[in-house]
Amino acid sequence: MRTTFCAGLAVVAGLLMSPLVQAQDRNEIELHYKRAQEALRAGKSDIAAQEFREILRLQPSNAQAHANLGVIAFTGGNYTLASEEFRAALKLEPALWNATAFLGMSERHLGHPAQALKLLGESFSHLEDKNLQRQAGMDLVSLYHESGELNKAVDVLRTLQSAKPDTPDVLYAAYRTYSDLAAKSLAALADAAPESAPMHQILAQNLASRDEFQGAIGEYRRAIALDPRLPGLHYELAQMILANSTEQGARSEAEQEFRRELALNPTSAESEYMLGVLAWLQSKPEDALQHCLNALRLRPDLVDAHIAAGKALSALHRVGEAVGQLETAVRLDPRNEVAHYRLAQEYQQIGRRDEAARESAIFHQLREAQQPIRALYQNILERPGMHETIESGAEKP
Numbered sequence: 508m509r510t511t512f513c514a515g516l517a518v519v520a521g522l523l524m525s526p527l528v529q530a531q532d533r534n535e536i537e538l539h540y541k542r543a544q545e546a547l548r549a550g551k552s553d554i555a556a557q558e559f560r561e562i563l564r565l566q567p568s569n570a571q572a573h574a575n576l577g578v579i580a581f582t583g584g585n586y587t588l589a590s591e592e593f594r595a596a597l598k599l600e601p602a603l604w605n606a607t608a609f610l611g612m613s614e615r616h617l618g619h620p621a622q623a624l625k626l627l628g629e630s631f632s633h634l635e636d637k638n639l640q641r642q643a644g645m646d647l648v649s650l651y652h653e654s655g656e657l658n659k660a661v662d663v664l665r666t667l668q669s670a671k672p673d674t675p676d677v678l679y680a681a682y683r684t685y686s687d688l689a690a691k692s693l694a695a696l697a698d699a700a701p702e703s704a705p706m707h708q709i710l711a712q713n714l715a716s717r718d719e720f721q722g723a724i725g726e727y728r729r730a731i732a733l734d735p736r737l738p739g740l741h742y743e744l745a746q747m748i749l750a751n752s753t754e755q756g757a758r759s760e761a762e763q764e765f766r767r768e769l770a771l772n773p774t775s776a777e778s779e780y781m782l783g784v785l786a787w788l789q790s791k792p793e794d795a796l797q798h799c800l801n802a803l804r805l806r807p808d809l810v811d812a813h814i815a816a817g818k819a820l821s822a823l824h825r826v827g828e829a830v831g832q833l834e835t836a837v838r839l840d841p842r843n844e845v846a847h848y849r850l851a852q853e854y855q856q857i858g859r860r861d862e863a864a865r866e867s868a869i870f871h872q873l874r875e876a877q878q879p880i881r882a883l884y885q886n887i888l889e890r891p892g893m894h895e896t897i898e899s900g901a902e903k904p
Contacts (some may be wrong), residue, residue, distance in 0.1 A: 532565045538563075544573065546792040552579045570599035574606040581609055586616040604633035608643040615646055623803050624650045631663065637670050641677065657691065660684050704734035711743065720751035741768035742778050758785055776806035783815055792822040810840045814895040817849055820854075829853050837866075845895050 542764035543558035562572040577592030593610035611626030634640040711726035727744040745764035783798030796819035802812040817832035836846035851866035
């Protein structure tokens with residue numbers, strides 16, 4: 508409840524009074540305003556409301572007093588009274604954007620979605636108080652959902668995530684919105700082109716998410732038969748082949764698909780990196796390094812490629828260069844436990860024991876902190892494929 512009051516107080520950027528107010532009344536208004544602020548900080552909304560009404564008795568045109576009465580009524584759940592007070596404030600000062608946002612939220616509670624959508628849409632970009640922005644923004648996202656305007660909901664969510672990127676309800680709303688957009692796009696694609704290459708690609712991705720790799724491979728092959736030049740198809744097929752089997756035959760088949768992807772799309776850093784992974788598995792550290800460096804020329808922020816390059820350099824006894832690659836990986840992704848683990852190993856090898864101990868401690872902290880969510884992350888978010896891990900690179904070729 509105090510959060511709403513804090514947001515509401517942003518309606519008043521200071522007590523504004525008409526020049527026509529007499530000096531005696533001015534002093535009395537300032538006193539009532541001070542008492543109201545103290546009462547709000549103490550959570551005594553009834554006393555604060557009385558003080559704002561006293562201000563209105565002395566100065567009926569004080570828009571901020573009406574706005575604060577509206578906030579008090581809104582916080583207490585009296586949305587009818589809140590709406591009346593905010594309308595009175597805006598009649599006096601139409602540019603009170605915080606009051607406009609609160610009026611929009613009040614109208615939503617009163618069951619007037621069209622009015623709420625208009626008011627919140629007008630005010631959202633003007634809100635400076637982050638708590639009020641989140642509160643109004645979440646209402647606006649819900650209203651856009653209800654009206655089917657998902658793209659507008661995305662715009663609001665981007666603003667909210669930029670302001671507070673780790674807020675759970677905002678993250679959930681983003682997940683739900685993007686999921687709904689994906690479902691809407693899929694339905695449109697299924698209606699427009701049910702036997703197209705992109706449709707089979709989506710079917711393959713859906714099967715892969717359920718670990719049905721054989722079925723996914725079949726759908727990718729159907730997609731390629733329909734449009735062999737569609738970007739990403741050969742790369743994704745190769746990943747499915749490796750997810751289904753890591754036997755030598757599967758590796759060779761996957762390697763051919765990665766090369767086909769690069770022939771169609773020479774900027775596919777991920778394909779270069781995966782060729783490096785396959786070269787490493789064949790005990791070819793020189794080839795692995797070259798592919799990883801190729802990948803990094805295309806995408807300098809590809810963390811797995813930095814880790815793999817560091818691993819290959821270490822195997823080639825170029826420890827100083829390996830440290831450089833791993834330090835870059837840690838800088839790019841400070842929460843990557845594999846990068847910290849490998850960097851600790853390299854520091855230990857060159858006698859930088861204090862730094863090795865520090866990196867090892869960070870690795871253990873990250874592993875312990877991430878353990879509760881690792882299974883959930885892999886089941887829900889992680890696409891099948893090969894990534895740098897502690898286990899896969901623990902042995903030298």
